[in-house]
Amino acid sequence: MESITFKDVDSNVPIDLNVILADQYETRDIHKVKVFVAILKDKKSISPAIRSLAKLFPIPKDLIHLKRVRNNQQSDTNEIIICKECETSVDQIERKLANSIDYTDLKIVSVPNGPPFNRWQFEKASKLWPVNFFENKEITQRLDGTCISLNDRWTIDSIMRDLVKRSMENNYRDFGAIVDSNFNVLVICGDHIDRHPLRHCPMNLIDLISSLQGGGSWYKKDNQENQSIDGPLSLIMTTDHDPDAYLCTGYDVYLTREPCIMCSMGLLHSRIKRIFFLEEQIKSTTRLKDGCPNDLALSRMKLHTNPDINHRFDVWRVKLKNDC
Ligand SMILES: [Zn+2]
The missing domain is CATH 3.30.70 (Alpha-Beta Plaits)
Structure with missing residues (x-):
């Protein structure tokens, strides 16, 4: 498959962002x-x-x-x-x-x-025979990266670098954050697979958000007087939130590791808006077991593009250009 080379919005920005879309949108190839x-x-x-x-x-x-x-x-x-x-x-x-x-x-x-499903396919197809093409601007802007502004890229970069730092300081545990639409970080959490095998980082994040809304299974509202619940591993950064919100509706999640199938489904059910995950995982030589298994739920299975799911969200790979 000939992939599209995504436009680099500004060479000074320290991250590359690559959207993951259904195969037909991501390729230049035509049959x-x-x-x-x-x-x-x-x-x-x-x-x-x-x-x-x-x-x-x-x-x-x-x-x-x-x-x-x-x-x-x-x-x-x-x-x-x-x-x-x-x-x-x-x-x-x-x-x-x-x-x-x-x-x-x-x-x-x-x-x-x-x-043709994108402009690049249209240009290629038109060389063979004239075709009708109704360009989906939203798809084009995702593909060429122009739907995320320069300022937002800098903010995404700083949030992701903070998570990488936390991961490295905590034995390379997976780390993640839930962020609202104004880039306010609501919660930060690491995985807790040493306590329970299903406590992957995204599951903890969803549970933390749920606890802010009166729910939660592992985290309860009573525990929130101290905003640091598990030392540096689970942090509630703000309790200023919409009490009527449903889980992660309208929020983004940032992750140092691609979420597994279970966590991707959890994020889907939580109504997440966008997922950003690090393209190159942080290498650990000391940790025996990873949080989310490496099942490539989004980058290869593309679970979020399945037409049968009942909630749509965007998925972005984040590549930090300079070593942290
Ligand atoms: Zn997982």
Whole structure:
């Protein structure tokens, strides 16, 4: 798969941010299919040919992204798509087209087999045959990185570097933070797999947020008088929050490790808005067991792009450019 090289918004910014989208959006690649094309006799033949072919060879649903006619600038001829090569033979086409359209020849041409999902695919597809393209600006801005401003990148960088520092100071434990839409850090937490095997960092974070809202399983509201619950491992940075909020609705999570399937599902159910995780995990030579297992739930399985899930969230890989 030929990946898109994401635009570097500013070379001075100390992080690279790469969005993870469904495969069809992330690639420049396009697939091709062969079709029969008739070379029309002259320009006047175009309209009658389109009308005739609408009855004789209606364009199949999977090719409606293609414009029916193109002007071949190299040969200065007008060409019209008849049908897919695999669907019929030259003899049958010639019989059907006789006395219906004015054409000089038939040929086989490779055309894009599906609609373009991004601008890069559109440009590539258009070189083969004219295609319809309705650009999804939100997708484009995620792909080229322009949906996150320079200022926000600096803030994301400082939050992530703080988590990396905490991780290194705490035996390379996974660390994470939940942050509101104004970049206020609400809670910070490390994993607690030494206490319970399911206490991965994201699960602790969700539970901490839940405790602020009167819930919580491992953390209870009674414990919050002291904002440092587990020493440096679980911190409530502010109790100033919307009491009617539902878990992580509208919040972002920052993680030093890609969340596993369990934690990704937990974050999905918590209604998280965006996940930022470190692309290159911090190497530990002393810790025997990691928090989240390395199951690549987001970067390879792309769980968040599954059409059957009932909440959408963005996922970004964060690469710190300079060593911490
Ligand atoms: Zn996990």
